[in-house]
Amino acid sequence: xxxxxxxxxxxxxxxxxxxxxxxxxxxxxxxxxxxxxxxxxxxxxxxxxxxxxxxxxxxxxxxxxxxxxxxxxxxxxxxxxxxxxxxxxxxxxxxxxxxxxxxxxxxxxxxxxxxxxxxxxxxxxxxxxxxxxxxxxxxxxxxxxxxxxxxxxxxxxxxxxxxxxxxxxxxxxxxxxxxxxxxxxxxxxxxxxxxxxxxxxxxxxxxxxxxxxxxxxxxxxxxxxxxxxx
Amino acid sequence: xxxxxxxxxxxxxxxxxxxxxxxxxxxxxxxxxxxxxxxxxxxxxxxxxxxxxxxxxxxxxxxxxxxxxxxxxxxxxxxxxxxxxxxxxxxxxxxxxxxxxxxxxxxxxxxxxxxxxxxxxxxxxxxxxxxxxxxxxxxxxxxxxxxxxxxxxxxxxxxxxxxxxxxxxxxxxxxxxxxxxxxxxxxxxxxxxxx
Numbered sequence: 001x002x003x004x005x006x007x008x009x010x011x012x013x014x015x016x017x018x019x020x021x022x023x024x025x026x027x028x029x030x031x032x033x034x035x036x037x038x039x040x041x042x043x044x045x046x047x048x049x050x051x052x053x054x055x056x057x058x059x060x061x062x063x064x065x066x067x068x069x070x071x072x073x074x075x076x077x078x079x080x081x082x083x084x085x086x087x088x089x090x091x092x093x094x095x096x097x098x099x100x101x102x103x104x105x106x107x108x109x110x111x112x113x114x115x116x117x118x119x120x121x122x123x124x125x126x127x128x129x130x131x132x133x134x135x136x137x138x139x140x141x142x143x144x145x146x147x148x149x150x151x152x153x154x155x156x157x158x159x160x161x162x163x164x165x166x167x168x169x170x171x172x173x174x175x176x177x178x179x180x181x182x183x184x185x186x187x188x189x190x191x192x193x194x195x196x197x198x199x200x201x202x203x204x205x206x207x208x209x210x211x212x213x214x215x216x217x218x219x220x221x222x223x224x225x226x227x228x229x230x
Numbered sequence: 231x232x233x234x235x236x237x238x239x240x241x242x243x244x245x246x247x248x249x250x251x252x253x254x255x256x257x258x259x260x261x262x263x264x265x266x267x268x269x270x271x272x273x274x275x276x277x278x279x280x281x282x283x284x285x286x287x288x289x290x291x292x293x294x295x296x297x298x299x300x301x302x303x304x305x306x307x308x309x310x311x312x313x314x315x316x317x318x319x320x321x322x323x324x325x326x327x328x329x330x331x332x333x334x335x336x337x338x339x340x341x342x343x344x345x346x347x348x349x350x351x352x353x354x355x356x357x358x359x360x361x362x363x364x365x366x367x368x369x370x371x372x373x374x375x376x377x378x379x380x381x382x383x384x385x386x387x388x389x390x391x392x393x394x395x396x397x398x399x400x401x402x403x404x405x406x407x408x409x410x411x412x413x414x415x416x417x418x419x420x421x422x423x424x425x
Contacts, residue, residue: 120301124301127247128298130244131247132302139255167256172281178245179244180420186237187237191237193233193235193237
């Protein structure tokens with residue numbers, strides 16, 4: 001989940017979040033129905049092209065490649081059929097990749113702005129924003145507590161009995177402190193979950209959205225043509 | 231619109247949700263067998279669930295913690311979203327007749343119900359698949375793959391009951407640990423739960 005600073009301002013990050021969510025749904029749905037390799041390759045190729053907008057660390061890329069190889073190898077061993085194993089891998093990638101690719105190019109503020117326009121209950125918008133924003137932070141806290149235990153000579157990996165006192169209790173205390181601070185922060189800024197929120201940057205439909213929409217429709221049409229049209 | 235919840239409640243519920251999700255990532259690599267994910271997660275997820283119920287206390291506390299997560303996961307998997315909507319609703323429906331989450335007994339009931347209904351709804355849904363094939367909603371090729379994966383469960387339906395009981399037990403452990411944390415937080419002056 002990206003924090004505001006992690007989202008690189010790329011052309012894709014300026015596209016309407018609804019369009020990206022819709023496209024993501026469309027791609028995942030379509031990938032479930034494809035039975036031929038050519039449309040699957042076109043779908044995945046497009047997703048990989050979108051991935052170039054992300055700045056991924058080589059370590060993460062290497063990890064993803066390793067996982068893909070392991071999945072393909074184990075599927076081929078189980079099915080005794082390499083072409084089907086490769087097709088399964090392509091389908092898996094087509095299902096798994098669109099959402100993170102499009103989510104990682106959406107700044108949280110834009111996502112919240114778009115959620116506000118569909119008039120979701122404000123508590124839901126607030127909860128989503130908090131989960132989106134603070135989940136990575138809490139993971140970092142968890143990592144810090146884990147490392148603090150290692151410094152004291154306790155390797156929690158091999159001592160699950162210590163997880164409660166050594167990991168969960170400090171984490172809960174940290175979370176309660178965070179929750180209090182965030183509440184005070186929101187209150188001092190006059191935030192109320194029941195009042196309508198003002199918006200300094202309302203979401204508008206721009207020419208880039210139209211262009212993206214056109215390209216996406218052409219892409220999906222090509223995939224459908226390759227699958228069912230020939 | 232007047233809401234029984236305050237800003238503090240919403241923020242606290244969101245943080246408990248984060249805690250539950252973080253504990254899924256923590257426990258995930260240590261799950262030894264398939265189908266045991268929920269059973270293994272229950273002691274840790276139960277801590278945050280109990281804590282949320284102890285702090286929020288009103289009916290709907292579990293739904294307030296879980297429903298935002300369901301909405302968040304909608305783009306990733308509509309099926310997980312459906313599961314995450316049904317499980318807290320089942321829990322809330324049972325606790326509705328008992329009042330709220332002020333007492334420890336109701337919190338225990340809520341936690342056990344959450345994990346037991348989680349197993350029954352999550353794994354029990356596999357028995358609906360053959361019915362979907364009969365109605366033409368599901369193609370047989372996909373069915374073969376699902377049956378292969380869940381063959382153990384489909385051949386031994388009693389396993390579902392065993393897993394539900396196991397989830398209930400580990401959920402109770404989560405409740406017990408959660409109450410211990412509630413007590414510690416009360417002593418530290420950071421939580422005003424009427425335990």
